Amino acid sequence: MSQTGIRERAKSALQDPLLQQAVQFTTDRLRTRKANVTETFGRWQAWRDRGRDIRAHTIAHLDFYLQQFADNVRAAGGHVHFAADAEEAAQAIVDIAKKRRAKLVVKSKSMVSEEIHLNRHLEDEGVQVVETDLGEYIIQLAGETPSHIIIPSIHKTREQIRELFTKAGGENLTTDTKALTGFARRTLRTLFQSADIGVTGCNFGIAESGTVVLFTNEGNADMVANLPRTHVVIMGMERILPSFADLEVFSHLLPKSATGQNVITYMSCFTGPRRDGEADGARELHVVILDNGRSRQLGDADFQDILHCIRCGACLNVCPVYRQIGGHAYGSVYPGPVGAVLTPLLNPGPEYADLPYASSLCGACFEACPVQIPLHDMLVKLRRRHVAQGLAKRGERAAFRGFRLVFARAGRYRAIIRSGRLGQVLVARHGGIDARIGPLRGWTQTRRAPVLAKRSFRESWPGLRQELRQGNRPPAAGTEGAPAHETAVNKE
Ligand code: SF4
Structure with missing residues (x-):
């Protein structure tokens, strides 16, 4: 790195x-x-x-x-x-x-x-x-x-x-x-x-x-x-x-x-x-x-398409990351989404291994690209390669191990959600969370994090299905009586 x-x-x-x-x-x-x-x-x-x-x-x-x-x-x-x-x-x-x-x-x-x-x-x-x-x-x-x-x-x-x-x-x-x-x-x-x-x-x-x-x-x-x-x-x-x-x-x-x-x-x-x-x-x-x-890159099914690039720069102009930080932050000759893919491919090793993370993966670069290079897919593949090479940070590895443990079993997932609902009363205010704590910090710096709904969709589904069968349409989201799914409210 x-x-x-x-x-x-x-x-x-x-x-x-x-x-x-x-x-x-x-x-x-x-x-x-x-x-x-x-x-x-x-x-x-x-x-x-x-x-x-x-x-x-x-x-x-x-x-x-x-x-x-x-x-x-x-x-x-x-x-x-x-x-x-x-x-x-x-x-x-x-x-x-x-x-x-x-x-x-x-x-x-x-x-x-x-x-x-x-x-x-x-x-x-x-x-x-x-x-x-x-x-x-x-x-x-x-x-x-x-x-x-x-x-x-x-x-x-x-x-x-x-x-x-x-x-x-x-x-x-x-x-x-x-x-x-x-x-x-x-x-x-x-x-x-x-x-x-x-x-x-x-x-x-x-x-x-x-x-x-x-x-x-x-x-x-x-x-x-x-x-x-x-x-x-x-x-x-x-x-x-x-x-x-x-x-x-x-x-x-x-x-x-x-x-x-x-x-x-x-x-x-x-x-x-x-x-x-x-x-x-x-x-x-x-x-x-x-x-x-x-x-x-020739013959590599994952990355050969990067050679289609005609260096038009259109992917830079739409990239929400590039538009905030400009080109020098990439530290490489080729900045923006194309640089985040091309530079680590031309220079494998730790020096530019963090560049594929400089993306929100929104896909705007693909939409803008005149030759339709799937840059967002390549960024994910580069991240995968990064992890396979053992270059991921320890904290990140631990977080994903935890994620896998929770999501691999429905029972575990439900238990975590239940304890989350109980725990969030300590930090929730007026239907949202502003507290800058733990992994939420980056999110709550500029916007509110949504609270967990009182009932998840899965928990509500049997009742909803029953109503649908009886011909009762559920109320539209945001209207009175609608299920209490979370609504994230931007501060801006
Ligand atoms: S938009 Fe496509 S062709 Fe243009 S610089 Fe970016 S990757 Fe290359």
Whole structure:
């Protein structure tokens, strides 16, 4: 278990009202935009089904499509580097930088480059690395890591961004969006022109042509890929689609799910480096394909589907846990529900074993996911695996042993309920329990716990059945004469 687990990090995030305000404001906006755009678009479930089927087919035949993609990248004049782990991937890019005697690398947003800690590796070799996605640029200046898959600086307020830019540029800026983006544009433009290498991620690799496809809104990735002499693409091995026909489906699913946009602003396709006679493009193209634990999920019926993920971030925007604590509390590159599943799978062992517990298991992530990955089921399976490995806490094990003892025998269960009814008179007030005691503490901090009913449904059932047989309908819940089942009353 990590020294500061998810609980400790979440506690500290909960004491940061600015962070919560910023995260909730943006996730609310993204959710509303997505709901509107998908409703107008229509037949959203049919598109989701198609997306899931394409991803399931591709991942089931990943060896074939990956080989086809690599062959076609090479046929188009590019170089392919397969990397078994993060070290190998970073080393491949460092070697390219050394060979090109690179001094400056410009980057567009890439979660995989975060996963392999590419910036640190390059900086250790004396290479300056500049993030050019606006959100990434902000967090690079802040010395932080992304806290959202799509919006890396979601946790920053405008005022915080103004302070960062003012400090970096020595200019006294306002919080006006145009002033802030204008500063970033002026600063980055000269760097695009003088960079030796451009590093981008890859939203999709098209197997039939060896094409790297990038979805961006700022146009920075086009500068990164086209202006420097060398373009390096870093991609997870699962980011393959068989054909351009499949890309059409994801050109709808991805932007609509990610930001509620009908279409992405720039969809750029790169097939090989610049050819003779072409006016622009990098002279050299390298594609680094990362495994780093992904191939371990292939063939695992419980977890293979996590490779269907297209990193849209929609599951973060709906997650009641992520929306309270933001991304840094997860302590991993991939935050939110997808991170709570993916990170422990890519990094088995105690370090991230507590992440699957950062979920209410409400299933909102599954509902939001454009390719219908059952994240909530996977979280339960990861918890089960955690317990099977003997990593569950002693108190938790004892609690579940007690639960099993009580629920395994009807007589025991009834006896416990009877003594609960007697015991609760010590703490119950006006039909509810406010006392912050024992395992109830977490619940009663913000709401009332219900009291046990005077008669359980099972105890009431013989009488109810009798009445039903005689044609008497029982009174509706909440009306006079209704059975005294508990009613939990929220304090809010
Ligand atoms: S799990 Fe689904 S919703 Fe979450 S990032 Fe991946 S594709 Fe998007």
